[in-house]
Amino acid sequence: MVNGKVLPDEKSYEALCAKFKWSIPAQFNIAVDICDRHAGDLARIAMIYEDEAGKVSEHTFAEFRDRSNQLAHALRRLGVTRGDRVGIVMSQRPETGVAHLGIYKLGAIAVPLATLFGPDAVEYRLRSAGVQVVITDATSLDRLREVKQKYPGLTHIISADPTNAPHVLDYSTLLDSESVDFDPVATAAEDPALLIFTSGTTGSPKGALHAHRILLGRLPSMEFVHQAFPQPGDRFWTPADWAWAGGLLDMLLPSWHYGVTVVAHRSRKFDAARAFELIARHKIRNVFLPATVLKMMRLIEDPRKQWDVQLRTIHTGGEAVSEDLILWAKDALGATPHDAFGQTEAVMIIGNCTDFMPIKPGSLGRPIPGHEIALLNTQGQPVPDGEIGEIALKRPVPAMFLRYWNDEVATLEKFSGDWLLTADLATKDQDGYIWYVGRKDDVISSGAYRIGPGEIENCLAGHPAVAMAAAVGSPDPIRGEVVKAFVQLREGFVPTPELAQALQMHVRTRLSAHEYPREIEFYDCIPTTTTGKVIRKGLRELEHARKQQNAAPNATN
Secondary structure: OEOOEOOOOOOOHHHHHHOOEOOOOOEOOHHHHHOHHHOOOOOOEEEEEEOOOOOEEEEEHHHHHHHHHHHHHHHHHOOOOOOOEEEEEOOOOHHHHHHHHHHHHOOOEEEEOOOOOOHHHHHHHHHHHOOOEEEEOHHHHHHHHHHHHHOOOOOEEEEOOOOOOOOOEEHHHHHHOOOOOOOOOOOEOOOEEEEEEOOOOOOOOOEEEEEOOHHHHHHHHHHHHOOOOOOOOOOEEOOOOOOOHHHHHHHHHHHHHOOOOEEEOOOOOOOHHHHHHHHHHOOOOEEEOOHHHHHHHOOOOOHHHHOOOOOOEEEEOOOOOOHHHHHHHHHHOOOOEEEEEEEOOEEEEEEOOOOOOOOOOOOOEEEOOOOOEEEEOOOOOEOOOOOOEEEEEEOOOOOEOOEEOOOHHHHHHOEEOOEEEEEEEEEEOOOOOEEEEEEHHHOEEEOOEEEOHHHHHHHHHOOOOEEEEEEEEEEEOOOEEEEEEEEEEOOOOOOOHHHHHHHHHHHHHHOOOOOOOOEEEEOOOOOEOOOOOEOHHHHHHHHHHHHHHHHOOOOOO
16 A cells, blocks of 8 residues: 555555555645646546535636636735745635635645634634635625724735625636746645644644645545545535535545545535435535534435435544444445544544444544554553553654644644644554544543543434434532533424433443433534534533532522
8 A cells, every 4th residue: 555555465454554655755736736637638527516506517627727827826916925824715616626726836825714703713813824815705705804904914805706895806807817827836745735723622723734745644544434535436525614624635635636526515504405415416426424414414314215325435523423323324325434533633544444344333443554543641651452542643644734833832732752642532442443532621530430422422312312412521529520411302302301311221221320421401402613523612611610600609599
């Protein structure tokens, strides 16, 4: 296996790992690799775009090459030079792809930001990164104009949609006057290309700076999780925002490396029925579906009786995937979900592939070939099998970030010697499978037990009444903490004390007596990040504040 390419004599996971070799060239530019080298075939389709109104358009690699060349010229005229940061605040659409390509060709650094961010969140990230130019669309234009009033460093806003707003540059007018010929900057594989902000589940969001080599570092996991990707007829889509590593580095950029057509469409609010329609209509064969999205799609009964779904591979992540969810997807979608683990700083380093190993439902899988993983204790030493340790990745590997932007202290704290620390806790079984426990701050300390929330949440999600659940530690004078579950019910179910007792018994009989939630609160909508991860921190803080208030001297008066 060389950079993800499966060799003919590799028939087991062990053989795959033993023969793996990284091959990273000294000179490498993402845009040239994923676009320009495919553009000679003038008919080769890079993207099928369906907007929210249902209008569909097709775009070739040749079109993306020419348009990104024009954008590179335009950005240069605006004063953008090698190493400068350029913001991208757009959802899934052709102009988003052009923006990435043009920025990389110029040797600048792309800073993608989610369209769901409010003005304060956008300003914080743009200011932190020192962004001077932003490319956006009508959805986010007003927010960017508001930000520009507060952040004078933002000198130019380019709108991909026509607008009469003052001091805003029109994308089409700007590009149409430029040449389609451009010589991309000869970037090294180690040169910075991409600045992605962490989701900020613990502390303030930090900008993780990636080099051009991040694309090459992502390929082994792409081929592993998507079973010798690509195959004839493969076509990729994800509902994940391209501003996140999951949408950008788990779908768009690696798909284009292989010359695979991607489908671009993202509704402002996820709709499971519309997702099934999209998959069937565009003959999508490969998907990245966060675990939260899979749970929402499960609410649709017998989808293949309603739509012609022909999926070949499913990659999922964000939260551990329960056995019942895997079985449902295999039956209802026709493909087995391959769970994988990674984070913004180290993209997809653990995963599953049924071609080389059996899936153990609920586990993250095994290390992706080319990545050395250990579970470390607080002294930085590996823990024995079965004990909880922090997931760590040994450097150097191409899938690892360069550093945090303008934060040397946080960068140093991210490492223990040669190990990148993920702040995620897990155990490893005797077969080498890694089982997720939770974020460091999410672990519940109850009596003598350390309890991970993921297993409890998956167990609750297996109950027919539960749409989603979040487990946190609730302060307790005897045990220190007890398990509390916030439960979002499926439509048609009503919260009652009897249902709460049934859910407690469901967990107690399927997991253990010390793990069942002693407290259950029904919640209208479990909070999640824009990447689909449950925000346990907010629920935990809410619960601690309540308990403190109830314990106050006047609480019972």
